[in-house]
Amino acid sequence: MLASARTMSVTVTAPARLHLGFLDLNGGLGRRFGSLGLSIDGLRTRITARAAAHMRVNGPDSDRAGRYADAMRAALDLRAEYDIAVDEVVPPHAGLGSGTQLAITIAAALRRLQGLPLDVEGDAVRLGRGVRSGAGIALFERGGLVVDGGSRETPRAPPLISRLPFPERWRVLVVLDPHRQGVHGAGETSAFARLPPASDAEAAHLCRLLVMKILPAVVEADLPTFGAGIKELQERVGDHFAPAQSGHRFASSAVAATLKLLENEGAVGIGQSSWGPTGYGFVPSLDAAERMLARVRGRPECKGVDIRICRALNSGAEITANVNADAPEL
Secondary structure, three states: OOOOOOEEEEEEEEEEEEEEEEEEOOOOOOOEEEEEEEEEEEEEEEEEEEEEOOOEEEOOOHHHHHHHHHHHHHHOOOOOEEEEEEEEOOOOOOOOOHHHHHHHHHHHHHHHHOOOOOOHHHHHHHOOOOOOOOHHHHHHHHOOEEEEOOEOOOOOOOOEEEEEOOOOOOEEEEEEOOOOOOOOHHHHHHHHHHOOOOOHHHHHHHHHHHHHHHHHHHHOOOHHHHHHHHHHHHHHHHHHHHHHHOOOOOOOHHHHHHHHHHHHOOOEEEEEOOOOOOEEEEEOOHHHHHHHHHHHOOOHHHOOOEEEEEOEOOOOOEEEEEEOOOOOOO
16 A cells, blocks of 8 residues: 555656676686776756556656556556656666666666565566666666676676765766667577677776776776876776677767867867766866867757766655645555
8 A cells, every 4th residue: 555645656867878898708707798887967867757547657658657667557456547757767788777767767767666675676676677787777776977897697786886976076078879779689689699608817907907996096086097097997898898889889970089089178088888888988177168168069960969067966866755734644
């Protein structure tokens, strides 16, 4: 039954995430992938759910949201009907974790309405998310910069093995291409199946790069070192995945050209989030980001792209119960 008659609706807001790269494309130690993810502001998924006489889901990406809601009702044996409004969504198939965040926001809202404890990892698995990367799950719960330990052949999401607060002063220039989508669905599954495993030496180097360069640089707020580490990680992983992207590190030529301009202006850690087409670069401050953006905006190389100045979020999703103060408690 419902937790309270005064709880009229629940709103869940989850930020987008950047996927900064895989660590082990070999799998010889029993786990494969392992990933690095960062929670960012400026792009988010926000849904509001309430009990209703009939099931209704509306708003952007409502078909997918409806499927997640039906799956959660079946998994939890819920008899109630709901009115779910999808107020905002992270752009789908853009490399920003839209599917995982939408799934978990729906699950969290229904659980909170029913007075049930959250089970973010379990619900992600129930809804078919977190198969290769556990970053989106961890970021929903905690935000910041996270590392997961890779997947095994088990019905569990990859475990969180590191979570660090990201320097508050740094900013991320996020470059979106609204005219393209990254590899997803059956195409993504097929692409992974065709890619050969990386060598032991390559996997070892990427893990060393993470532990001995990238993570210490975050703790010490050393942006040049962090940027150099992310750039190398992205180049090596990008070369491995290039055959699935027509031989290119970036899914969008417009994003690639814009990132090159931003790098020439001083942005570091240039890369592509997951399958893209979204790309990113890091800068030391908001002032620096605004100056760079002013210098590249209007250049022909940037035609058709959307450049956002974002910051990292060091907290997880927000779950708010909207209460009718005039209604009595049960």
